[in-house]
Structure formats: C-alpha cells, structure tokens
Amino acid sequence: MNESDWVVGDRDRLTFDAFCDTHGKAWLGFARARLRDDAVAHAVVELAKVRVWEGWTRILREKIPPFHAWAILKEEIGASLAGMMMNGEPLPTQTSVPAWVRAVRTAAERAQHLTDTEGSDEQLYAALRRLSERRHDVIVLRYLLGLPDDRIADYLGTTQAGVRSTVGQALDRLAASLGGRRGEGR
Template sequence: MREAYFASGRTLSDLGTRVPLAKSKLSELLRGIGLYPRWEIVCSLSVLLDMPYAPLYRLWRQAAIEAHKSRDWIDRSTENTALTTTYPAPPLEHRALCELVENDYLLYAQAFLPDDDQRDSAVSDTFDILWLSWNDGLGSPDIRRFAWKALRATVMSRTPHIDGRPSLSQAAFDTITLKSLTDEADRIDQMAETLELFRAMSWLPAAQLDVMVLRVLWSLPTERVAGLLGVPPAMVRSHERHAIHFLESVLCPPETEGTPL
C-alpha cells in the first residue's frame, strides 16, 4: 500500500480529506507502525489508490488473525464496509502463473512449515501479494524470479529460526529417502543422518538453500527448479555444487594427519 501511495502522486493531505483518519495516523499506517488498522480504513485507501480489493482484504484478515485480533473485532471492522461476494478476477497471466507453480510452491513451503494450514496460507498469501504487485512483477527482469522472492519472504517470515537460521528439522521426516525405507533400524540411522544434513543446510546462503530444498528434499529436476527460481539451469547446478562442497566440508571434514601431542 505504501508503494501504491508513492506511485499515485497523492499527498497525505489529499488522502486525509477522503479517509476518516488523521494525517498523522495515515502516515503511521503507510509506514507500517501504530495500531493495526480497521478494514474500513484500509478499504477506503485501496479505492483511492486503485488497489485490487480481494487480495488486500484476504491479507488484511489473515494479518489481523496473526496479530491476535478477535473474530468480533474483525467482524466489527468490516460492518461499515459493503462487502461483496463477487470479486474482480486477477490478471489472466497471474492466474496462469499461479496454476503452474502452486504445487511446487506448496512443497517448498512444507519444508519449513509442516502444518498444512500454515503452508497453504503462506502460498495463498504469496499469490495475493503477487496480485497486488503484479505491475511491478511485469516490469522486473523475470516474473518467475519476482514471484519466488515473494514466496520466500512470506515463508521465511513464518518459519521458526534458531540462531537466525531457518529450522528444517521437521522436514527431515518428509524426505523421499526415508519414506522408501521399510527396515526400522535403517530408518533410524537415516533419520539421524538426515537431521544432521538439514541442520548443516540451514547455514547455506538463501539461493543455495532453496536449490537444495527443491533438489534434495523433493528431488525436483534441475530444469524444473530453474523454472521456479527464474534462473538458468547452469546457475542451479552451480548453486548445487557449491552447496554440496560446503556440506561435505561440514559433515565429512578431512582427517588431520598425525596425532596431536
């Protein structure tokens, strides 16, 4: 909404004459500080800034729940706003992209958010964010890369972190290798190795981590990963090589020669 405000050329004084909110409070809202805004305020601004209604409302409602607003507060915040059950459809290209990547986005989100509701919500919110910023995405070098950045930011904002690193431990239980093992002893041994691997993976740079999650955890082909990230296949292979080199140095360090005194 702040970006739409800057692009509109409007001033706070102009908005203040059309929105029932003091100019200082409008400034706080557009800077993302202060109290969580009622929907009627956000809706009024969305009309003035020509923002899509449906994705903004869904994001507002989800964020209100995450901010621990009660259902009663949410309902009261919308009672003075005419809600409609028919929403304008997103751009055709947006819908096509979402249909193309949805299943793979869900797999990525599941690696960090094992709860189904959290996973589905993260992907749904990503698509709404993408709809709101669609023109920016079209103006970017690659719409697929733009969309992936939106997904990653959304998932990471909800992922538990340990010492600043995203936790992948729960994802170890979903690996294809483990699911293929039937012997219990083999499963236990593999589980220990997998947990150690994912702990080490959390140290990887963002691009290498994403490639390893998609390639190692879900065994997606290189070309498919490249399409999701919006980068050439050669870059995916490079990220994978560097990541494997780092992981091998951590998990299988070279033995030191001689015996220390």
C-alpha cells in the same frame, strides 16, 4: 468499466490463474519444507498469491516473472517465521528432523552426490541448516521438490549453469560436513 476493460481484466486473471497453477505446487512444497506445518504453509502461499495478484501487471512486465513471485513467497515465509518468533512459538528448525530430509538424502544418493553411509539424518539436517539460504533453496527445490534446473533458475533469478554450480557447492559443503567427499567411493 467498459467491455474492453473487462476483457483485459479477465485475461489478466486467466494468465494469473495459469501462472499459479504452474508454480503453486512448488510454492507449497517449499513453504511446507520451511514451515513444517501444512496449514501455515497453505496460508502463507495464499498470502503470497494475493500479493502477486496485487502486483500482477508489474510482475508480467519483468524479465523473469517467477523470480519476482518467488521473492514475494520468500518474504511471506520470512514474515510467518518472524511472527512465530514474536509470539514465542518454537521455530520449525528447532525441532526434530523433518521427514523431507530422508527424501533429500535418497535423491542425492541416487544421483551419486552423497554416499549412502555419510552421516545420520540428524547430521544431514544440521548440515542443511548451516547452508546459505540460496544453497539450501537449491537443494530443497531440486532434491525434495524434483524441479528441473530451468525452473529453479527462474525462481532464483539465475541461469541453469548457476543452479548447477550452486548445487555443486551445496553438495560439497554437505559432504564435508558429513565427513566425506561428494560421491566418494562411487
């Protein structure tokens, strides 16, 4: 390896580390919401980071690098869930209501997207589980992790308008599942 190879490699590593610093908190928060086990979530994020690093030069050439890294994270979460199933372990969604459901409810109420009287936390959790994967992801990213629409758009490979549309659709479905209309009574 000559000096110019070292500089390029070092620059790539610095860029990768900055990328992970920027997105790592969201990745971990999302993995925790899906897997509901802190140690497993950390392990999954670390596996995703290894895979992102392995494809880093290709990912950097993509139009929206966070979208491609997000896809890798989702694959690792899926692999972890599949491993749980194969080992006969209960899936996270088959147990009690996670604490983050209350955070989603509180944020949606504050934003006047759901009334504060619509359904129990158990009903909200069941309704969240019935959402399509994309709608579920948008709700978790926006209301649990508090990410701005531009960051969510990058992760999902869409526009900010697409994010807002998906959020609206998800909230309409949640409200309908809880027996009301979005923002009813506000």
